[in-house]
Amino acid sequence: MFNFFISKKIIYDTFIDLGTANTLIYKKGLGTLINEPSIIAYDKRNGEKQIAVGKQALHMQGKAPSFIEVKTPLADGMVHDISLAQTLVKELLRGGKSFIKDTFIQRRGIIISVPSDSTKIEKSAFFEVARAVGSGEILLVEEPLAAAVGAGLDVWNPEGKLVVDVGCGITESVLISMGETVNFKSIRKGGESCSQEIIQYFRNHYDFLISKSTAEILKQQTSIQNLKKSHKTKIPGFSLRTKLPSTLEFDYLEIAKILLIFANQILNLVEETLENSPPELVGDLYHTGILLTGGGTLIDGLSEYLQFKLNIPVIESSEPLNGVVFGNLKISEIQHLFPALKALKDF
Numbered sequence: 001m002f003n004f005f006i007s008k009k010i011i012y013d014t015f016i017d018l019g020t021a022n023t024l025i026y027k028k029g030l031g032t033l034i035n036e037p038s039i040i041a042y043d044k045r046n047g048e049k050q051i052a053v054g055k056q057a058l059h060m061q062g063k064a065p066s067f068i069e070v071k072t073p074l075a076d077g078m079v080h081d082i083s084l085a086q087t088l089v090k091e092l093l094r095g096g097k098s099f100i101k102d103t104f105i106q107r108r109g110i111i112i113s114v115p116s117d118s119t120k121i122e123k124s125a126f127f128e129v130a131r132a133v134g135s136g137e138i139l140l141v142e143e144p145l146a147a148a149v150g151a152g153l154d155v156w157n158p159e160g161k162l163v164v165d166v167g168c169g170i171t172e173s174v175l176i177s178m179g180e181t182v183n184f185k186s187i188r189k190g191g192e193s194c195s196q197e198i199i200q201y202f203r204n205h206y207d208f209l210i211s212k213s214t215a216e217i218l219k220q221q222t223s224i225q226n227l228k229k230s231h232k233t234k235i236p237g238f239s240l241r242t243k244l245p246s247t248l249e250f251d252y253l254e255i256a257k258i259l260l261i262f263a264n265q266i267l268n269l270v271e272e273t274l275e276n277s278p279p280e281l282v283g284d285l286y287h288t289g290i291l292l293t294g295g296g297t298l299i300d301g302l303s304e305y306l307q308f309k310l311n312i313p314v315i316e317s318s319e320p321l322n323g324v325v326f327g328n329l330k331i332s333e334i335q336h337l338f339p340a341l342k343a344l345k346d347f
């Protein structure tokens, strides 16, 4: 068991959001030190030599020769390779000036966020990654709670607040009251699964291969509103029929239908959360609304769709990608208000 002692005297000044797609590290007084993709590229010749991290490594994905391997330390929202994740944060910080060398900073506290759905073992993996950043106290805070605080929600009062956090690899629907998680449901899929579905769709329906970055662009350009309005476009790729590079004409409506399937999975998750929650807190949502956060909620038309289906106000976070670190910054200033944080000390 890890020894946590949560005291008002500990100054937590470093905040880590280690995500499947993106890693953010924020330092009080310095601002955002790191905001980079969670990805590392290795040269497999003569043993494994790390050659790029973050954005540089992302640019190599799918384009590098076969001796370069691009790896991600997280999958489905969880750390699946601790040592790789430690290397990622250390190397990203090494590019972030002298942060690691500052021993005074290292003795201060670090807050790292974890999915609400993580097991003890999964939490301890996040803990080990934070340990690679500094030797001070480490506090774990659930991501949706931090994101809610980061978005400016008053989570302390005895009123139900529902946070829907759609990341790259995990989607969580969490009911919060008085600074604690009352109920949650999650699925271990997020924005990444939509991109994979888009790639699969073109392969299955057109024998046409597209890159992950093309799928990502299509996802960001498609709206799930106006599902009757046709809008055709062309994309580059590789035809399995002609065995040649080619372009393909298709309708954005086809992508919208794929995104709508994901929107309905989010809708089901919210409905399941509400079904098993105290009715008093659920009733509060008619005026507190549902907060959408995480990069996956940026699907155009998602908030309107959920609001229409649930008949509850749906609010888009002003900080869908940075809300977790900003929330933990605020939490570091008011720790004594969070009984839930103390509960995490015995994970």
Ligand SMILES: Nc1ncnc2c1ncn2[C@@H]1O[C@H](COP(=O)(O)OP(=O)(O)OP(=O)(O)O)[C@@H](O)[C@H]1O
Binding pocket: 018, 019, 020, 021, 022, 023, 074, 076, 077, 078, 166, 167, 168, 169, 170, 171, 190, 191, 192, 216, 219, 220, 294, 295, 296, 297, 298, 299, 300, 320, 321
């Ligand atoms: N404009 C956009 N439209 C649709 N999806 C988007 C948009 N911008 C980003 N995304 C998606 O957001 C996801 C990344 O979000 P985020 O950074 O919150 O995830 P993460 O914290 O890394 O992942 P997780 O919490 O699952 O570990 C990616 O799947 C990305 O495709």
